[in-house]
Amino acid sequence: MQSMYSGFFTEFYDILHAGLTDVDAYVEFARKFGPDVLELGSGTGRILIPLARAGFRVTGIDSSDDMIARCQVRLALEDEAVRSKATIVRQDVTKFQLGKRFDLIIAPCNMLNHFLEPGLLIRALRNVKRHLKPTGVFILDNGIPDIPYMVDINRVERIAAFEHPLTGTKLIHRCTTTYDFANQLEYNTVHLEEYDEVDNLLREAAYTSTMTYYFPRELRLILEMSGFELFHEQGSLHQDCPIDAGSTEMVFFAR
Structure with missing residues (x-):
């Protein structure tokens, strides 16, 4: 039996996620907070490659060899100007060490739901905090459980x-x-x-x-316990609106 990020499912991942509209939002966030960007769980490069195309220096970390291999295949089809902007590293989010800090770190598309225990998520987020520049910003987006x-x-x-x-x-x-x-x-x-x-x-x-799955109040507390200061939140990637009963997603901005 395969994992959800290996073999046939790696190929299917891009097909399944083709309809997502989050890429443009992250390009805009990078324009505001970049130019050095780290993506957690960069997978097949669905967001990483468009960020590199837009001119940002972007590093992606992922723990799946198959996802990284597919990302590298996709990157090989890009111009040298794009390839030179992108770096992919096989790392565990809870203990990665990259030897540099970033202007912007992103955790897109429910990435945090892989951390089954709050303690493990806090450990990962403390490591993320160590990789932020003093004025850097961490952005996460998660669906609100329905x-x-x-x-x-x-x-x-x-x-x-x-x-x-x-x-x-x-x-x-x-x-x-x-x-x-x-x-x-x-x-x-x-x-x-x-x-x-x-x-x-x-x-x-x-x-x-x-x-x-996490609820907004949980993630606010987890961010605080991980050493972050939450300075903005919104109920959509595409517009600055409050998180309320009608929201389907939560987007947190922290330092």
């Missing part, structure tokens, strides 16, 4: 179909999520299948994963 939706999908298989953008093959993504609401844990079982035009099965893979 409890009614989570109750509705609990233990229900969800099936989605995609077309592979390069080959035109059909991809079927099956996911069953089980929630432990008392401990804020999310257990996912995922099966991915690829079919040709006459429905012959070409590839399949499966993985299980455990994630957590």
